[in-house]
Amino acid sequence: MTELTHIDEQGKARMVDVSAKETGRRGVFLDLQGTLGGDGLGDIQDFTFYACAIPALRLFNQFGLSIIVVTNQSHIEKGLLTYQQYEERVKELQGELGTAGAGIDAIYCCPHRTPDICTCQKPKLGMLHQAQQEFGMALSECFVVGDMGSSDMLMAHTAGCKSILVLTGVGESSLNEFRHTWAAVEPDFIATDVLQAAEWIGEQVSGASNT
Ligand SMILES: [Zn+2]
Secondary structure, eight states, rough: EEEEEEEEETEEEEEGGGGSSSBBBEEEEEESSSBBBOOOOSSSSGGGGTTTTHHHHHHHHHTOOEEEEEETTTTTTTTTOHHHHHHHHHHHHHHHHHTTOOSSSSSEEEESSGGGGGGGGGGGHHHHHHHHHHHOOEEEEEEEEOOIIIIHHHHHHHHHHHEEEESSTTEEEEEEEEGGTTTTTOSSESSSSHHHHHHHHHHHHHOOOOO
């Protein structure tokens, strides 16, 4: 059964198979900037992957985990980047990962600048719900890795995912100066970078059946 659940930025209606909801797929939701590369706050046009991102993604692939990147891109609605430029950049980045043999399943973005007009800006759960519908992700069996407590860690907590804060990007300041913005939440693990996060996740899923 399909139904209209989403209209994208260019007004294209998307049909989503709602009967595929929650098929128990396990995976990892990864923040992009500050987690896989870049400086955490800059423009995606200037983004480059950290050296540790490629082996981390390969590990997730080996563990049989789906990989969904979830990113807030308010630069789009602020007019600093068109949706088309964003899509072109994402294609380039996916090409780089493909060449490196580190596949990801999807990249979702929230293009909005003001959280009250949308349901997708992290820490809201819109992008996770989209993954639930499109990939059958079982959120309670999933991991969130990100550098910003007030978006990534709060989102993980609300969704019932395991949360891993990385100290790259704004991770360090998120844990110190800005700890009050996500004081109610304790990350399940704090990792120096996404590769250490992947190793920890590997320990959590090893022994569990991936078949
Ligand atoms: Zn949004």
